[in-house]
Amino acid sequence: MNAAIPATRATRFGAPLRWLHWIMALAIFGAWALVYSKGLFGKGSAGRDFLTHAHILAGLTVLALLPLRILARVGSPQPPIVPAPGWLAAQSAKWVHVLLYAGMLATPVLGILFVQAAGKEIAYFGYTMPTWIGTNKALSHNLKEVHETLGLAMLYLVAAHAGVAILHHTFQHDNTLRRMM
Numbered sequence: 001m002n003a004a005i006p007a008t009r010a011t012r013f014g015a016p017l018r019w020l021h022w023i024m025a026l027a028i029f030g031a032w033a034l035v036y037s038k039g040l041f042g043k044g045s046a047g048r049d050f051l052t053h054a055h056i057l058a059g060l061t062v063l064a065l066l067p068l069r070i071l072a073r074v075g076s077p078q079p080p081i082v083p084a085p086g087w088l089a090a091q092s093a094k095w096v097h098v099l100l101y102a103g104m105l106a107t108p109v110l111g112i113l114f115v116q117a118a119g120k121e122i123a124y125f126g127y128t129m130p131t132w133i134g135t136n137k138a139l140s141h142n143l144k145e146v147h148e149t150l151g152l153a154m155l156y157l158v159a160a161h162a163g164v165a166i167l168h169h170t171f172q173h174d175n176t177l178r179r180m181m
């Protein structure tokens with residue numbers, strides 16, 4: 001927490017955290033939209049390859065921004081929700097945020113591992129990533145399953161997270177959402 005800004009006076013999260021929250025949300029929604037659109041193209045087609053590559057770029061962007069997000073989070077004031085939610089709601093929000101951070105780390109890392117274990121190189125805007133794991137097709141298959149399951153679990157978690165924020169704004173008329181705008 002930023003010692004210069006008392007938590008009780010701040011009405012919004014710090015600008016870096018708010019920007020990173022929405023930019024990374026966009027990258028994550030992009031990653032889902034791209035990978036779930038691949039069914040529009042046949043296996044081995046250029047369209048499908050393009051969507052997979054674009055999915056990888058969006059996912060790597062999330063991973064690249066994550067350290068900045070953690071710094072921004074540590075440096076941001078934590079404005080209170082007014083009126084204050086109950087203990088259970090506050091605890092649930094806290095643990096959902098922890099799970100979302102875990103998902104933003106584990107999902108792209110598993111993506112990198114399963115693609116490299118399949119023996120493929122990963123390039124990020126011209127930069128070729130160092131190899132983290134040698135070729136192992138069977139392991140790649142298993143890591144891919146975990147990556148896809150985690151990616152889907154994140155989708156449900158984000159839907160709940162965003163839904164609750166919108167419900168707070170619409171029906172409880174508190175400042176939950178405004179703190180992030």
Ligand code: HEM
Pocket residue numbers: 028031032035036038052055056058059060062103104107108109111112115122147148150151152154
């Ligand atoms: C936050 C980041 C990410 C999310 C939320 C995510 C999510 C997903 C999901 C849900 C699927 C399954 C799609 C389906 O069932 O058809 C998937 C597939 C895939 N992901 Fe990711 N992913 C992320 C990052 C990455 C990264 C960093 C890489 C590689 C470096 C990657 C590579 C792939 C590939 C190659 C597929 C399979 C595409 C296919 O079956 O043709 N993903 N991802």
Ligand code: HEM
Pocket residue numbers: 017021024025026028029073093097098100101104158161162163165166176177178179180
């Ligand atoms: C339409 C989509 C979204 C909406 C409306 C939304 C809304 C919000 C709001 C209102 C907060 C502050 C809530 C509080 O303090 O209790 C928040 C915080 C947070 N959101 Fe979202 N969010 C969305 C998408 C996402 C996505 C895609 C992720 C990441 C997977 C995410 C991760 C987080 C995290 C980790 C926090 C805690 C504050 C931080 O460290 O950044 N959100 N969100």
